[in-house]
Amino acid sequence: MANFVQQCFNGLVSGAFLALLALGLSVIFGMLGVVNFAHGAFYMLGAFGAYVLLTNAGVNFWLALAAVPVALAVFGCLLERAFIHRLAALDPLYNFLLTFGIALVLQDLVKREYGVTSRPYPPPAELNHPIDLGLFNYPGYQVFVLAASAAACAAVWYLLTRTRVGVVVRAATERPELTRALGINVGAWVTPVFGFGAGLAGLAGVLAAPMRAVNPLMGADLIITVFAVVVIGGLGSIVGSVVAGFGIGVATALCNLYVPALSQTLVFVFMAAVLLWRPAGLFGREEARV
Amino acid sequence: MLQIRELSAWYGEAQVLREVTLDVPAGEVVTLVGRNGAGKTTLLRCVMGLHRHQRGYVGYLGGDLGGTPAHRRAAAGIGWVPDDRGIYASLTVEENLTMPRAGGENAWPLSRVYEAFPVLKERRRFPGTRLSGGEQQMLALARVLRTGARLLLCDEPTEGLSPLLVGQIGSILRAVKEHGVTVLLIEQNLHFATTVADRHYLIAEGRVVDSLDNSEVKRREHELLAYLGM
Numbered sequence: 179m180a181n182f183v184q185q186c187f188n189g190l191v192s193g194a195f196l197a198l199l200a201l202g203l204s205v206i207f208g209m210l211g212v213v214n215f216a217h218g219a220f221y222m223l224g225a226f227g228a229y230v231l232l233t234n235a236g237v238n239f240w241l242a243l244a245a246v247p248v249a250l251a252v253f254g255c256l257l258e259r260a261f262i263h264r265l266a267a268l269d270p271l272y273n274f275l276l277t278f279g280i281a282l283v284l285q286d287l288v289k290r291e292y293g294v295t296s297r298p299y300p301p302p303a304e305l306n307h308p309i310d311l312g313l314f315n316y317p318g319y320q321v322f323v324l325a326a327s328a329a330a331c332a333a334v335w336y337l338l339t340r341t342r343v344g345v346v347v348r349a350a351t352e353r354p355e356l357t358r359a360l361g362i363n364v365g366a367w368v369t370p371v372f373g374f375g376a377g378l379a380g381l382a383g384v385l386a387a388p389m390r391a392v393n394p395l396m397g398a399d400l401i402i403t404v405f406a407v408v409v410i411g412g413l414g415s416i417v418g419s420v421v422a423g424f425g426i427g428v429a430t431a432l433c434n435l436y437v438p439a440l441s442q443t444l445v446f447v448f449m450a451a452v453l454l455w456r457p458a459g460l461f462g463r464e465e466a467r468v
Numbered sequence: 469m470l471q472i473r474e475l476s477a478w479y480g481e482a483q484v485l486r487e488v489t490l491d492v493p494a495g496e497v498v499t500l501v502g503r504n505g506a507g508k509t510t511l512l513r514c515v516m517g518l519h520r521h522q523r524g525y526v527g528y529l530g531g532d533l534g535g536t537p538a539h540r541r542a543a544a545g546i547g548w549v550p551d552d553r554g555i556y557a558s559l560t561v562e563e564n565l566t567m568p569r570a571g572g573e574n575a576w577p578l579s580r581v582y583e584a585f586p587v588l589k590e591r592r593r594f595p596g597t598r599l600s601g602g603e604q605q606m607l608a609l610a611r612v613l614r615t616g617a618r619l620l621l622c623d624e625p626t627e628g629l630s631p632l633l634v635g636q637i638g639s640i641l642r643a644v645k646e647h648g649v650t651v652l653l654i655e656q657n658l659h660f661a662t663t664v665a666d667r668h669y670l671i672a673e674g675r676v677v678d679s680l681d682n683s684e685v686k687r688r689e690h691e692l693l694a695y696l697g698m
Contacts, residue, residue, distance in 0.1 A: 267520075348558045349567050356554045359516050360568035361542035361615060416558075 180313040185435045186428055187311075191320050191389075193427020194327030198382040199404045200411065200419035201334060202375030208351030208414030209368055211270040212262065215277040218401030219284040220250055220376045224383020225392045226288055229299050239302040239388070247380040254376025258369045266365070281398070288394040296391030323385050330381060331420050338416055347371060351414055406449040412462025422460065469494040469619060469650045470515065475524030476674075477510050484510045486674040487524070492619070497641065497651040499661045502671035503696055508654045509551055511671075512621045515652070516548045517541045528619070545572060547617025551624050551654075553608040555596040562592040564607055568615045574649065575616030584640075585610050602633035609640055613649075620644065620651045626660055638664050658693060662686060670695075 199221060206214045227246035231237035237245070257280065265272045300306070301319040308315035338344035350357045350364045358364050383397075390396060407426050411418025426445050434441040452459060470492040477485040484507045492498045500508045513519040515526055517538040526533045533541060542548075556564055565581060565588070582589035585606050591599060599607060605625055612620060622641075626634045634657070641651060641664045655661040661668060662682050670678040670692070685692065 345559060345563045345567050348563075349556050352556050352558050353554065355518055355538075356548075356550060356556075357567075358538040359518060359542055359548040359550075360611075361539050362567075362569070363537070363539045365537075 181435065182432075184314050184316070185431045187316060187320070187324070189428030189431030190424060191324050191427070192431065193424035194324055194331075195382050195386055195400070195423075196404055196407050196427055197331055197420045197423025198327055198378050198385075199400070200407045200423045201331065201416065202378040203404060204408050204411065204414055204416060204419040205347065205351055206372055206375045207408070208416075209347075209354055209364065209371055210262070210266065210273065211354075212273040212277065213270075213405070214372075214375070215274065215401070216257070216280040216284065217277075217375070217379050217404070218397030218399075219281040220254065220379035220397070221383040221386070221400065222288065222394060222397030223253075223284060224250055224380035225299070225387040225390070225396060226292070226383075226394075227380065228384045228387045229297050229392050232299065239384075243381075243384050246384045247377040250380030250383075251373040251377030253373075255369050255373035257376075258372040262372065263365075263369070266368070285394050285398060292394065294393060294395065296393040299387040299392050301388035319388055323389065326385060327382070330378070334378070335420070348416070351416065403445055406445045409449050409459060410445075410452045412459025415459060415461035418459055418461030469496075469529065470652065471525070471527040472511075472515070473525040473527070475511070475514060475522065475526060477507070477514055477519055477522040479510075479521070484674050485514070485522070488671075488674070488676050490669050490676055490679070492650055492652050494650050495645070495648055496667060497645050497653060497665040499653045499655045499665045499668045500671050501655060501658065501661060501668050501692070501696070506671045507674040508671055509623055512548065512623055512652065512654065515541075515621055516546060542615065542617075543569065543571070545574070545616065545618035547612035547615055547620050549608045549612055549620065549622045549625060551627070553601075553604045555599070555604045555607055557595055557597040559596050560592065561588055561594050561596055561599065561607060564596040565592075565611050565614055568611060570615050572616035572618070574618055574647070576610075576613045578614065581610045581614055602629050602636075605629065605633070605637060606640075609637070609644075613644065618649060620649055620653075622651060622653045624654050624656065626655065626657055634660055656696065658685060658689060658696070 199217060203214055203217050206212060224246050227249065228239065228242035231242045261276055262273055265276060305318040305322050307318050309318045309321050338348060346362055346367065350362060350367055354364050407422045408419050410426065411422030426448065429448070430441050430444050433444045472488055472490050474487040474489055475485055476483060476487055488511060500511065502508055510519055514522050517533065517536055528544065528546065559567060565578060587603055588607055588610060596607065609625065625637050629637065638660060645651060653665060662685050666682065668680045668685055669676050670680065
């Protein structure tokens with residue numbers, strides 16, 4: 179029993195990363211029709227940002243947690259303005275290629291500087307001890323990650339469902355063209371939304387640094403799973419990506435406990451099943467977008 | 469109100485509008501009648517600024533709309549009710565109503581919308597697409613009235629509705645007209661068209677082939693119905 183619950187916890191923690199990444203990816207896809215391949219690179223830059231700040235300037239985890247996502251949000255806005263925006267009027271495939279290229283460039287720049295070996299990043303001292311959860315002891319840092327990402331998802335959920343900004347973003351995500359015809363300058367909303375998505379990826383990256391190996395390929399490894407999560411949740415569906423993120427995290431962790439050999443493939447089995455049974459994803463809308 | 473001169477439009481290589489010229493005078497309800505695929509929907513999309521691949525002149529209130537983006541056209545008073553009604557599934561009924569920016573003296577306050585459409589008030593917390601087809605059509609019309617649009621572009625508002633609901637849509641359009649709003653309406657239901665419109669343009673294969681007033685439509689109804697393939 180303790181084993182089962184503990185594995186569920188592990189699943190929620192890895193699901194938290196998936197949810198944070200899928201959330202940003204999904205909103206960007208909805209508004210631009212672009213599958214942002216650079217999203218994994220933003221996550222990797224988040225982790226490296228924390229690492230570089232710590233080793234070069236002695237900046238602690240907490241400061242990095244506040245500063246790095248903001249820096250990545252600004253970086254995301256600049257990228258959108260400088261490159262992605264220019265291709266917005268063309269077939270989304272051009273932007274798909276562009277973001278793929280950006281991801282490779284960012285990865286290789288980091289690789290050139292730091293090589294491919296993983297860098298250690300110590301958890302903050304305050305959290306570097308186990309916490310007694312009754313049934314079992316659990317690493318304090320993991321408990322924090324779970325709480326922090328749940329809080330971040332809740333904050334984004336509040337922003338999207340309870341504010342005027344959220345109403346416009348949901349409308350523009352669901353039907354950008356109609357939203358323009360109803361008087362909203364969707365193009366002007368794309369830059370901050372892209373930046374926000376990059377910031378969320380950066381946040382996930384900083385949170386991952388003390389738990390996961392910090393290396394230039396960490397984003398590329400994870401992004402494929404995140405794509406599958408977004409497809410399962412429904413492309414462009416905000417709720418779907420969060421639910422699917424946590425769900426896949428837990429399902430994979432439990433699978434690891436009972437059928438370890440299947441655990442790496444499980445997400446793709448789910449994706450195939452969802453595509454057969456509900457092609458638009460669990461929370462997606464049926465009609466195809468033009 | 470709206471002048472269109474020699475407007476052509478393409479989807480890729482295929483030309484869907486061929487030098488269309490037509491006028492919609494202020495305060496009138498004008499319909500576009502024609503078979504599916506005649507180019508009617510594309511024409512409305514050109515006026516709304518949603519179709520890029522086009523050539524020709526679209527004038528609104530005496531000015532050239534040229535390359536004006538869709539959101540500016542909306543701000544200038546052009547309202548669009550798309551053929552699929554365009555209700556957001558991820559927004560509640562009330563959010564569907566309040567999402568677009570409203571402005572101008574024509575804009576209906578939310579209270580007036582709810583007074584005119586009590587069913588929308590009753591279901592204001594429902595997701596937009598949980599409404600029935602007729603209610604969604606009401607919502608699409610109410611939404612565009614709330615923005616204060618002066619020119620309504622309505623793409624087949626009666627499609628798939630029961631006769632009772634078609635009658636309701638008709639009275640809404642007549643009321644809208646009485647408030648001085650101009651309407652360009654796509655309609656396949658000829659009888660309905662004559663009950664709301666002043667004038668009709670017959671569209672075939674991307675061209676305007678005829679312009680008729682109500683009495684002509686009534687006189688030639690059988691011929692026109694045969695022409696429409698109904």
